[in-house]
Amino acid sequence: EAKNGVILCTGDYGANRQMVESFCGSAISRLERAYEPALNTGDGHLMAMELGAAIDDPPHAVMLFDFPHFKKKGLFNLARQPWMYVNLRGERFMNEDLPWGYECNQILRQPGQTCFSLWDSKWDEEWPRMRSQCCKNMGPPTYLWNPNDLEEAIEKGHVIVAPTLKELAKRLAIPADRFLSQVERYNVFARMGKDLDFGKHPERLTTLERPPFFACRIEVRLMVTLGGLKIDERLQVLDTEGEAIPGLYAAGNVSGSFFGAVYPTTVPGLTHSRAWTFGWLAGRNAARAFP
Secondary structure (H helix, E strand, O other), rough: OOOOOOEEEOOOOOOOOHHHHHHHHHHHHHEEEEEOOOOOOOHHEEEEEEEHOOOOOOOEEEEEEEEOOOHHHHHHHHHHOOOEOOOOOOOOOOOOHHHHHHHHHHOOOHHEEEEEEEEEEEEHHHHHHOOOOOOOOOOOOOOOOOOOHHHHHHOOOOEEOOHHHHHEEEHOOOOOHHHHEEEHHHHHOOOOOOOOOOOOOOOOOOOOOOOEEEEEEEEEEEEOOOOOOOOOOOEEEOOOOOOEEEEEHHHHHHHHHHOOOOOOOOHHHHHHHHHHHHHHHHHHHHHHHHO
């Protein structure tokens, strides 16, 4: 029996499909999990709610991730560079330079909730100017050190390669005429250094013109749910009337009152720093409350 306070640090509820559907929506609940531990089933949330604790109002923010069809780290980030993306209709549909959380929201609105990342044989010349960060870094130590990795991905069908754009469209099973017109339009923007459709940064506009041409399917996966128990400035859990529950504290992803509707991936590692900082503060505050 706890006599000096309880600090909940039980993580998120991403492995609890019922909670994900209730607080994040059915579209999110159907996503495959990325790194979500199977034991993160929201036990801390549920126990506190049984005591009358309040939880953030839905929809809860989630951390989504755009996943290529392979796990080699260098290749993983190669496919996730801000190349041209098209959906299953062969249409470009967004600024590919968005932070990946916002990018995932756009992909989820496409047919089949998927898309293709496209690049040509100039990729090894062009990726340095992308200067991608926040889980998309292509520099050491995540760079594609072994060129055989790309050949292996092609052999396994994870990366599709074709000698012409028309043949690439055929192998991707997307409408060739529409796709070719979209690529032609995109190439014009890349040469003039101005994206008239979606406003992508000029440095990240690259032409698709030098064969062979490559494509990789991108899907969205759930990494973390970010809605939690409502807390006050002392990290004490609040009840449904907004009053602090004596002796009950929360930190990390079981705690709420922090994120809005989206996870801002412009600040990488934000949930880690919150867990460390709020965990320390909750421990300090509990120790002071129960000397």
